[in-house]
Amino acid sequence: MTDPVSTEDAITKVTMPKWGLSMKSGKITAWFVAEGDEVAEGDDLADIDTDKITGALESAGAGLVRRIIAETNEDVPVGGTIALIAPADVPEELIDEAARAAREELDSGAVDEVAGPVLGTVQVDGRTLSYATLGAAEETVLLVHGYGGDKNSWLFVQEPLSARATVHAIDLPGHGDSTKDVGDGSLDTLAGALLGFLEQQGIERVHLVGHSLGGAVVTAAAAREPGRIASLTLVAPAGYGDTINADYLRGFASASSRRELKPHLLHLFADSGQVTRQLADDLMKFKRLDGVQQALDRLLGTLLDGDRPGIDAAALLQKFAGPVTVVWGRADQVLPAANATALGGRAQVTYVDHAGHMVHMEQPSAVVDAVTGALDG
Amino acid sequence: MARTISYREAVNEALRQEMERDPSVIVMGEDNAGGAGSPGEDDAWGGVLGVTKGLYEQFPGRVLDTPISESAFVGAAVGAATRGLRPVAELMFIDFMGVCFDQIFNQAAKFRYMFGGKAVTPVVVRTMYGAGLNAAAQHSQCLYPVFTHIPGLKVVLPSSPYEAKGLLIQAIRDNDPVIFCEHKALYDMTGEVPEDSYTIPFGEANVVRDGDDVTIVALGRMVSVAEEAAAELARQGVQAEIIDPRTTSPLDSDTILESVENTGRLVVVDEATPRCSMATDISALVAQEAFGALRAPIEMVTAPHTPVPFAQTLEQLYIPDAQKVANAVKKTMDWKK
Numbered sequence: 280m281t282d283p284v285s286t287e288d289a290i291t292k293v294t295m296p297k298w299g300l301s302m303k304s305g306k307i308t309a310w311f312v313a314e315g316d317e318v319a320e321g322d323d324l325a326d327i328d329t330d331k332i333t334g335a336l337e338s339a340g341a342g343l344v345r346r347i348i349a350e351t352n353e354d355v356p357v358g359g360t361i362a363l364i365a366p367a368d369v370p371e372e373l374i375d376e377a378a379r380a381a382r383e384e385l386d387s388g389a390v391d392e393v394a395g396p397v398l399g400t401v402q403v404d405g406r407t408l409s410y411a412t413l414g415a416a417e418e419t420v421l422l423v424h425g426y427g428g429d430k431n432s433w434l435f436v437q438e439p440l441s442a443r444a445t446v447h448a449i450d451l452p453g454h455g456d457s458t459k460d461v462g463d464g465s466l467d468t469l470a471g472a473l474l475g476f477l478e479q480q481g482i483e484r485v486h487l488v489g490h491s492l493g494g495a496v497v498t499a500a501a502a503r504e505p506g507r508i509a510s511l512t513l514v515a516p517a518g519y520g521d522t523i524n525a526d527y528l529r530g531f532a533s534a535s536s537r538r539e540l541k542p543h544l545l546h547l548f549a550d551s552g553q554v555t556r557q558l559a560d561d562l563m564k565f566k567r568l569d570g571v572q573q574a575l576d577r578l579l580g581t582l583l584d585g586d587r588p589g590i591d592a593a594a595l596l597q598k599f600a601g602p603v604t605v606v607w608g609r610a611d612q613v614l615p616a617a618n619a620t621a622l623g624g625r626a627q628v629t630y631v632d633h634a635g636h637m638v639h640m641e642q643p644s645a646v647v648d649a650v651t652g653a654l655d656g
Numbered sequence: 657m658a659r660t661i662s663y664r665e666a667v668n669e670a671l672r673q674e675m676e677r678d679p680s681v682i683v684m685g686e687d688n689a690g691g692a693g694s695p696g697e698d699d700a701w702g703g704v705l706g707v708t709k710g711l712y713e714q715f716p717g718r719v720l721d722t723p724i725s726e727s728a729f730v731g732a733a734v735g736a737a738t739r740g741l742r743p744v745a746e747l748m749f750i751d752f753m754g755v756c757f758d759q760i761f762n763q764a765a766k767f768r769y770m771f772g773g774k775a776v777t778p779v780v781v782r783t784m785y786g787a788g789l790n791a792a793a794q795h796s797q798c799l800y801p802v803f804t805h806i807p808g809l810k811v812v813l814p815s816s817p818y819e820a821k822g823l824l825i826q827a828i829r830d831n832d833p834v835i836f837c838e839h840k841a842l843y844d845m846t847g848e849v850p851e852d853s854y855t856i857p858f859g860e861a862n863v864v865r866d867g868d869d870v871t872i873v874a875l876g877r878m879v880s881v882a883e884e885a886a887a888e889l890a891r892q893g894v895q896a897e898i899i900d901p902r903t904t905s906p907l908d909s910d911t912i913l914e915s916v917e918n919t920g921r922l923v924v925v926d927e928a929t930p931r932c933s934m935a936t937d938i939s940a941l942v943a944q945e946a947f948g949a950l951r952a953p954i955e956m957v958t959a960p961h962t963p964v965p966f967a968q969t970l971e972q973l974y975i976p977d978a979q980k981v982a983n984a985v986k987k988t989m990d991w992k993k
């Protein structure tokens with residue numbers, strides 16, 4: 280005989296995730312599993328379309344898919360139950376009951392609001408820095424976006440990591456909701472902003488994760504205060520190797536309309552389908568904020584020396600003795616994966632198939648795995 | 657960051673941020689400062705629909721009440737603009753343009769041209785237009801085509817809160833006279849708007865929705881009507897592309913033509929009366945420049961050529977709605993030689 284309380288607990292509700300601050304609902308465009316399928320943790324369950332981007336939802340646990348609640352193409356509010364996973368020994372009646380309740384909740388629209396990332400700001404060197412925090416575990420992870428990006432670019436990474444750590448995603452100066460003035464735009468200024476954030480938050484030990492320009496920034500921060508940094512995870516980082524797509528960077532910086540911008544964005548992804556109108560729109564809205572053009576122009580001077588990389592992060596890395604993990608998309612057209620050889624034997628490098636420069640958006644599990652590995656030590 | 661605010665708040669925020677940024681920006685118009693200081697009123701009314709509310713308190717001496725004399729205060733704004741200020745004058749309703757038109761079309765619009773490019777006139781005339789508030793024939797018109805007809809004026813029709821803020825900031829920073837047309841029925845529309853200042857360039861249409869079957873060009877309030885129609889059409893398997901020109905002068909003809917080259921069908925949705933309107937203008941543009949791409953005659957969905965009726969039922973019938981737009985689209989889809 281089974282204890283009814285523990286069997287109910289054994290039913291795992293798969294819910295519509297909250298990918299990004301503005302996401303209110305999502306649409307399942309394809310189910311990869313059917314009722315009766317056995318799933319393991321990390322298996323892809325479904326493709327979900329938000330108004331911003333399409334991503335794959337991974338299973339948070341193992342078990343049997345007992346019920347699919349939400350149909351393909353159904354709009355489901357964030358937090359709504361879309362499937363039930365449970366061991367085979369949970370009786371059908373209990374599953375039926377849970378499925379009925381979940382369906383009623385979706386039909387009535389009375390889905391409880393899911394607490395998304397908590398937004399905050401700190402003042403560093405006269406600038407306001409904006410950040411979003413998810414999770415409350417003991418260890419701390421700080422996610423640092425790349426050139427022209429913002430904290431929302433970690434939308435597929437921050438949520439899964441939040442089970443393991445307190446995960447902050449920050450907007451660098453010149454980006455997102457942070458002050459647009461970047462000062463001299465140097466790597467040192469950007470690294471100073473990161474270290475100032477850590478200081479203000481009282482974070483004494485942190486796992487840094489940086490993408491592209493953010494990869495160089497976290498390296499510079501680790502070089503300045505190695506004692507504070509538990510590990511580095513570099514995702515297609517700038518400042519390593521001697522190849523950089525200068526045309527892309529200049530094109531992105533100078534594009535003054537969506538029409539001009541879109542062709543450049545195709546260089547960011549392995550799958551050109553990821554370059555949606557919404558993505559181009561959001562980037563144009565960012566570029567049109569007062570002060571952004573000056574910030575992007577200034578940072579371009581940091582990233583480029585003529586057509587060559589303007590940053591040497593590899594030299595800075597020598598000052599940091601802690602663990603370094605690198606994730607690189609094989610189809611990266613901005614900073615080619617071959618640049619990883621510059622890291623020599625210093626880091627463990629994972630090359631990711633079907634991923635371009637935005638590997639944390641196209642194959643987020645590769646980045647989640649790398650950071651989880653760093654947390655595991 | 658972006659938060660959800662109303663069209664009215666977006667206009668107000670644009671004015672506030674530009675007044676904070678640039679001391680030469682002033683606001684003037686009927687009742688913009690009205691009520692302030694009188695018993696029981698701490699703040700100004702902020703104009704007839706409260707758009708400039710709160711500015712009087714924050715910017716003493718820079719929000720001016722004017723007599724009910726459009727010719728005088730629009731003329732004063734134009735003159736002040738030539739002398740270094742950046743006035744934003746509120747012409748309460750576009751229907752009142754008749755009494756101040758000389759100041760706009762013969763003075764403001766001509767200075768740059770007649771003084772060999774040496775004179776600039778950075779004046780903005782904010783004005784409210786459109787039917788739907790049961791305000792009768794003298795307070796409900798869509799007279800923006802009249803301004804569009806005049807070289808030397810820039811004419812702006814924001815269709816959403818995001819557009820309202822970015823286009824108004826652009827209008828204030830622009831060195832030419834700008835007629836900024838706010839639809840009365842949009843003031844309570846809400847949408848995501850960044851807190852920071854930003855600009856939207858003039859002459860760049862926004863593709864509101866992608867589609868391969870038909871191009872719908874919609875203006876001002878008609879953009880959301882077209883979206884409603886497109887959502888219904890999509891359920892029937894017809895994918896409409898919606899283009900919001902955002903400014904009628906300058907007009908982004910490239911985006912319209914490229915879309916029609918792809919879809920082969922055009923429906924123009926315009927709340928203005930149909931003769932000498934944006935609907936006829938855009939139709940003529942496409943007939944002339946993309947005739948070979950057309951697979952069906954161009955359709956126009958407009959108000960009828962009558963004054964705006966006061967009777968509510970007739971007013972509702974007068975304004976183009978989603979059903980009329982969908983019907984026009986179907987006509988282009990079903991057309992056979």
